[in-house]
Amino acid sequence: xxxxxxxxxxxxxxxxxxxxxxxxxxxxxxxxxxxxxxxxxxxxxxxxxxxxxxxxxxxxxxxxxxxxxxxxxxxxxxxxxxxxxxxxxxxxxxxxxxxxxxxxxxxxxxxxxxxxxxxxxxxxxxxxxxxxxxxxxxxxxxxxxxxxxxxxxxxxxxxxxxxxxxxxxxxxxxxxxxxxxxxxxxxxxxxxxxxxxxxxxxxxxxxxxxxxxxxxxxxxxxxxxxx
Numbered sequence: 293x294x295x296x297x298x299x300x301x302x303x304x305x306x307x308x309x310x311x312x313x314x315x316x317x318x319x320x321x322x323x324x325x326x327x328x329x330x331x332x333x334x335x336x337x338x339x340x341x342x343x344x345x346x347x348x349x350x351x352x353x354x355x356x357x358x359x360x361x362x363x364x365x366x367x368x369x370x371x372x373x374x375x376x377x378x379x380x381x382x383x384x385x386x387x388x389x390x391x392x393x394x395x396x397x398x399x400x401x402x403x404x405x406x407x408x409x410x411x412x413x414x415x416x417x418x419x420x421x422x423x424x425x426x427x428x429x430x431x432x433x434x435x436x437x438x439x440x441x442x443x444x445x446x447x448x449x450x451x452x453x454x455x456x457x458x459x460x461x462x463x464x465x466x467x468x469x470x471x472x473x474x475x476x477x478x479x480x481x482x483x484x485x486x487x488x489x490x491x492x493x494x495x496x497x498x499x500x501x502x503x504x505x506x507x508x509x510x511x512x513x514x515x516x517x518x519x
Contacts, residue, residue, distance in 0.1 A: 298331065304397070305318045305319070306334055315401060315402050317379075319339075319398045328351075328355075329347060338377075338402045340374050348442065349450055349484065351396060354393075356488070360393045363385070368381075371400060372441070372443070374444070374445070382399050384397040447489045447491050455481065455499050469500065474500050475513065478514065493508065
């Protein structure tokens with residue numbers, strides 16, 4: 293993202309943060325090869341992040357699968373903050389003249405205050421039944437497991453979020469994974485853009501109980517297969 297574009301969108305982040313209020317987090321991500329991190333943020337208390345925090349798992353996946361090429365934005369999907377609050381999120385794709393992605397402007401809405409007020413009003417009408425009927429999800433745990441996006445403060449947390457979900461889905465203990473199963477897991481992580489993060493190879497190698505050269509060999513094999 294060039295300096296002029298960065299300056300304009302940084303000003304927009306501040307404007308939106310003040311206009312929408314403290315229940316809306318506004319974050320600007322730079323999509324440079326050596327960045328992929330937050331360069332401006334308003335109301336960061338919502339996700340617990342600050343400038344320099346890494347791209348989310350969803351952001352990495354969008355870059356990897358090039359979803360931005362077919363649309364200008366992604367609206368009203370669920371995210372889960374570090375302290376397990378469910379957020380309603382939307383992302384605007386910032387593109388250059390060639391329609392290539394150069395940044396993402398993300399807005400995350402925390403409806404906790406409004407939900408609590410709604411439940412208090414419902415209790416006045418019908419204490420139990422109406423509240424039960426108006427739940428939007430079974431539990432925060434179910435949201436965490438099935439969430440589209442999670443918010444992290446470090447690259448290790450982003451990598452762990454995706455890797456733990458993949459290992460959970462495979463339902464196989466790490467120490468019993470075969471070489472082919474490790475290759476498949478690395479392939480899934482690669483498709484989700486995890487290896488665009490600096491340090492991800494080391495984190496994944498530790499999690500899969502193998503060496504970093506092994507991860508690089510898996511990636512080379514995957515790239516050769518795809519090409």
